[in-house]
Amino acid sequence: MMELLSPAGSMDALRAAVQNGANAVYLGFGAYNARQGAKNFSADELVYAVQYCHTRGVKVHLTLNTLVSDRELPKAAEVLRTAVSAGVDALIVQDLGLVSLCRQMAPNVPIHASTQMSIHSLEGVRQAAAMGISRVVLARELRREEIAYICRNSPVEIEVFVHGALCMCYSGQCYMSAIIGRRSGNRGQCAQPCRLNYGYDRVENKYPLSLKDNCLVEYLSDLQQMGVASVKIEGRMKRPEYVATATRIYRSAINGEPVSDTSLRELEDAFSRQGFTDGYFQGQTGPEMFGVRVAGRENKALFQAARASYESGEAQLVPVQFYAIVSAEQGTVLAVQDDEGHICKTMGPMPQAAQTRALTEDDLAARLSKTGGTPYYCTNVRCIVDRGVMLPAAAINAMRREVLSRLSAVRGRQKQPSIGIFHALQPLPNPKKPPVLTVSVLRAEQVTRRMLGAAPELLYLPLTELVENPQLVAAASRRTTVVAVLPRICWDSETPTLLHRLDAAYAMGVRQVLTGNLGQISLARSRGFEVRGDFGLNVYNSRTMQYLQKQGFLSATASFEMTLAQIRDMRKSVPVELIAYGRLPLMLTENCLNKNRTGTCSCQHGEVRLTDRMGEEFRVVRDPGTCRNVILNGKKLYMLDKQRELRRLGLWATRLMFTTENPGEVDSVLAAYRNAAPFDPGSGTRGLYLRGVE
Numbered sequence: 001m002m003e004l005l006s007p008a009g010s011m012d013a014l015r016a017a018v019q020n021g022a023n024a025v026y027l028g029f030g031a032y033n034a035r036q037g038a039k040n041f042s043a044d045e046l047v048y049a050v051q052y053c054h055t056r057g058v059k060v061h062l063t064l065n066t067l068v069s070d071r072e073l074p075k076a077a078e079v080l081r082t083a084v085s086a087g088v089d090a091l092i093v094q095d096l097g098l099v100s101l102c103r104q105m106a107p108n109v110p111i112h113a114s115t116q117m118s119i120h121s122l123e124g125v126r127q128a129a130a131m132g133i134s135r136v137v138l139a140r141e142l143r144r145e146e147i148a149y150i151c152r153n154s155p156v157e158i159e160v161f162v163h164g165a166l167c168m169c170y171s172g173q174c175y176m177s178a179i180i181g182r183r184s185g186n187r188g189q190c191a192q193p194c195r196l197n198y199g200y201d202r203v204e205n206k207y208p209l210s211l212k213d214n215c216l217v218e219y220l221s222d223l224q225q226m227g228v229a230s231v232k233i234e235g236r237m238k239r240p241e242y243v244a245t246a247t248r249i250y251r252s253a254i255n256g257e258p259v260s261d262t263s264l265r266e267l268e269d270a271f272s273r274q275g276f277t278d279g280y281f282q283g284q285t286g287p288e289m290f291g292v293r294v295a296g297r298e299n300k301a302l303f304q305a306a307r308a309s310y311e312s313g314e315a316q317l318v319p320v321q322f323y324a325i326v327s328a329e330q331g332t333v334l335a336v337q338d339d340e341g342h343i344c345k346t347m348g349p350m351p352q353a354a355q356t357r358a359l360t361e362d363d364l365a366a367r368l369s370k371t372g373g374t375p376y377y378c379t380n381v382r383c384i385v386d387r388g389v390m391l392p393a394a395a396i397n398a399m400r401r402e403v404l405s406r407l408s409a410v411r412g413r414q415k416q417p418s419i420g421i422f423h424a425l426q427p428l429p430n431p432k433k434p435p436v437l438t439v440s441v442l443r444a445e446q447v448t449r450r451m452l453g454a455a456p457e458l459l460y461l462p463l464t465e466l467v468e469n470p471q472l473v474a475a476a477s478r479r480t481t482v483v484a485v486l487p488r489i490c491w492d493s494e495t496p497t498l499l500h501r502l503d504a505a506y507a508m509g510v511r512q513v514l515t516g517n518l519g520q521i522s523l524a525r526s527r528g529f530e531v532r533g534d535f536g537l538n539v540y541n542s543r544t545m546q547y548l549q550k551q552g553f554l555s556a557t558a559s560f561e562m563t564l565a566q567i568r569d570m571r572k573s574v575p576v577e578l579i580a581y582g583r584l585p586l587m588l589t590e591n592c593l594n595k596n597r598t599g600t601c602s603c604q605h606g607e608v609r610l611t612d613r614m615g616e617e618f619r620v621v622r623d624p625g626t627c628r629n630v631i632l633n634g635k636k637l638y639m640l641d642k643q644r645e646l647r648r649l650g651l652w653a654t655r656l657m658f659t660t661e662n663p664g665e666v667d668s669v670l671a672a673y674r675n676a677a678p679f680d681p682g683s684g685t686r687g688l689y690l691r692g693v694e
Contacts, residue, residue, distance in 0.1 A: 002224045002231060004254055005061065005159070006247045009040070009236035014049055015310040016244035017058075018317075021251030024059035026092060028236065030079035032072070033063040033188055043082050050087045051412035056375045057318045057339070059089040063236075064102070065114035066188045067095050067540040067559065069566055077422035080105040087414035090135070094172060094186070097543025103132050105420045110134040115161065116172040116186065117518065118536065121492050122150050124519030129156045131547075135229065137161070139170055139489075140214065141590040143283035146491050148226045157229035162216040163246055163267075164234025166277070168194040168209040169587035169631075170489060173516075173536060176586035178561050179633055179685075180616075184693040186538060186561060194587075195292070198610045198618075200597055208593055208610065212291040215267060215276030220253045238271055244306035245270040269299035270306075280590065287596045316377035320407070322368045322400075324383035326351050326359060326391055334368075336403040338376075344406040348399045351389035361385050367396045374404050425542050428571050430650025437673070438577060438655045440485065440514075441666075442621065444469040446658045450667045454674075455479040457653060460514055462624035463487070467504045481512060486524070487625050488516045488536045488588055494626075495523065501625075502527040512554065521551060530554055535579065542571035549573040555652060560584055560637070563692040568649045575652030580639040581669060582657030583619060583632035584687060593620050593629050601627055607660060619660050632659055638684030640673050 006017035008027040017025045027049065028040040041049060053060050062083045068076050076098060083091070084106045091102050091109055094116035102111050112135040113119055113128045120139035128136050135157035138147060151158050167174060167185075176193050178184035183191040194209035214234070216223070223231060231254075233246050249263045268275065274291030309315075323335040332348030351359070365381035440460035441447055447459070455477040463484045466472065473482050484505045490498050498520075502513070506528055513524045516536020524531050533539065533548055533556035540559045548556050555575040558567045567578065594608045595601040608620035610631065619632040639646065639654075646654055656673060658666050671677070679686075 002220070002228060002254060004247065004250055005230050005232045006243055007164075007233060007236040007238070008049070008243070009238070010240065011041070011045060011049065012240040012310065013236075013238075013243045014052070016240040016306065017247050018053060018056050019310040019315045020244050020247040021315070021317075022058060022247050024061055024089070024230070025053060026061040026063055026232075026236070028063045029083060030075075031188075032066045032068055032076055032079060032098075043086075046083065046088075047086045050414070054087065055408045055412040056315075057411075060087075061090040061092055061112065062088040063092045063114070064098060065092050065094040065116050067184075067186045067538055067561070068098055069562070070541045070569060070571075073097075073101060073541060073543065074422060074424070077101060077105055081419055084109055084417045084419050085414070087417070092137070093133075094538075095540060095544065096131075096537070096547050097541045097545075099131050099133065100543050100547060101422075105422060106418075107420055108418045112159065113137060114171075115139060118170050118172040118488070119518065120146070120170075120489060121495065121519040122153050123495075123522050124517065125150055125154050125156065125158070127518040127521060129154075135159055137232065140166055141170060141280050142491070144219070144222065144226075144281050145283070146493065147223070147228070149492050151227035154227075158227070159230040159232055160216075160223060160228050161214060161234055162220070162223070162231040163250065164213055164238075166211040166214050166280070168211055168589055168591070170590070172538065173488060173588045174586070175561065175584065176631070178688060178693050179584055179586055182688070182691060182693050184561055187693055189694055196612065198612055200611070201609050202611055204611075207290060207292050208596060209587075210273065210292050211289055211591075212273045212275055212277040213271065214278070214280070215264075216278055216281055217250055217253050217263070217267065218259050219278070219281060220250070221256075224254075235271075240310065241303040241306035242270045244309050245302065248306075248309070266299075266302055269302050285591045289591065290596070314373055314375055316371060316375065318376045318411075319379045320371070320376045320404075321380045321382070322365075322378060322403075324364055324368065324381070324385075326364065326383070326385045326389060328353075328386045328389050332391060332395075332399070334399040334403055336407055338407060338411065340411070342407060342410045344403045344410060346399050346402045346406070348391070349395050351386070351391045354388050354390040357390070358388050359385055359390050364391075364396065367393060368400055370397075371400070371404065375408070376404055425546060425571055428573060430568070430572060431575075431652065432650075434647045435578070435651040435654045438653045439658070440582075440655060441465075441658045442624065442660075444472060445663060446661060446666050447472055447475075448663045448666050448670075450670050452477060452480070454670055457481065458483050458512075460485045460655075463498070463501050463505060463513075464625035466508070466510065467501050470508050473508045473510060482510055483512045483514050483532060484510050484529075485514045485534070485624075486517075486520050487623055487628075488534075489590075489623070489626065489628060490517070490520065499523065499527060502529065533557055533574075535560060535585075542573070545571060545573045545576075557655070561688050561693055564645065564649060564689045566692075567651075567689075572650055572652075576650070577653040577655055578639075578646065578649070578651050579637065579657050580642075580646065580654040581637060581673070582655075583634075583636050583659045585630045586618065586633055587629075587631040588623065589629045589631065591629070592627050593631075595627075621659060633685070635683060635685040637687045638679050639686065639689065640669075641676050641679050643676055
């Protein structure tokens, strides 16, 4: 049966999940999980939590789904050591470098690819499987047809979010909280700027980025038929009563009980944002998917019942069988066996000759079956009772309690784990050559004569723009290599079009691509291209660089959430590129903001602008070749006056990234680069290179 995976942001929430039917829980321990605002667990609490869950037949998945810097890797190794010693059943990981650390430190613990990896296609799943990952949590934006296709062909387990908060941006591709407030979602500190109000071109009290919560409780049988291995409820930041309610209702639905109107109301009362949405699953994006949290009267009866479910009593979750012998000559023996084959036994008192009514096998079975108040329920009793003997009820009850107590100890006991030794990567000397210039554009008309005359090392062009403007390849200098930029998101249903465009680019003489997603590596290589890594891969440490080196990447783009010092100290096993100028992409959205506003998608004909409460503008542009949106930062990243400092970082290249600029502005920036023009704090920003994230 499909696994039900529930959130555990605290010990109470963990109990709420277990007592209401979760097959597994996911929780955070240490500093490297994506919900630093949750209570999370101490080392002692983690040990207890694993014992509690394992006793009741529930697995524990540990979240390690943040980016980790080189200096943090030894601490991450200690987190892994503690977690493996405690007996966690799986590790949920985002950072590509952390995957290799998990395999080194915990070779026998399954690794699950977090939704933060932005995996949304079969090729992405296959790439993850090749890394040693045994389960992939798919992007929440996928339609049911996309999920079904991946499940039919996947070499590993697939997990799907079915209930709870939806991010406006594809998970792992959101940099908004980091750039505007130094609280990185990729580092577990998201401040949820998507829940704030924005206006279009002017300040308005609207919420165009605040999605309703997801609710797929009515589609669980469909997901099971697709072959989904696990369905996941979001909510490590939410109260235990929410966890109890959502888990109970989803458990009932998985068990085949109809989803009633009462259940839907209870889900809404537990937590919602003006109702729920199934828009992504149904492939129906639009304004009806959006809503905000509205304060209302608490359903006290619902929450009281939810609290009682985990504070009072014990759900009987684990099937057991009893075996008993009551012999006048050999005494009394009682054994219990669980569904995992564990057997525990105890000896009881010698039976006495019956004075009135003798003990029967039915009497003994009835007494042993009374397992209320324990995690166990009796499925069968096999016993042999001599005739004419009696045994006090208190003695039978004591033996039953004794064997079940011993069984709990056995089930909660951690087996001796296999723990590896942390090995730091050997340092490499930084390259001494000054970085070369690379340039990326969003539109073909941004490729100016001055740009071509500057002969950048690489000219990055969106694949669609390249195919539609083949003359640009011929116009480029012999010293400039034209590279096709692939869209960060490409569903399986869109892959044939992507491959057709790649074939067209290859016919033009283009031989390299820039990708920000794992799922495009094999696709590009299948068409004869070499691969470079873009910012969407979230390169944050030397181990990630090592992975890209093994994959044969020509270069990699350092995450713009890193500081210059972190980039300097990173082991550059692959040539490293840094974005030195441009409007940084803050979000990549499946919903089209302009279409949500007007009913018509016209992003390709002009810009949309969002204005926040402080009057800051965020340009919204169309992701080339798709109807997805990219929300850009209001201020432009500007490091052109810091070229001397950048030369000390061991970079291979610095990139000028043009998005909204017209040709005249492009030429002005190129002149500023040549002359190292001074920084204007009114229109520019240093991003996070100097201040870092919290």
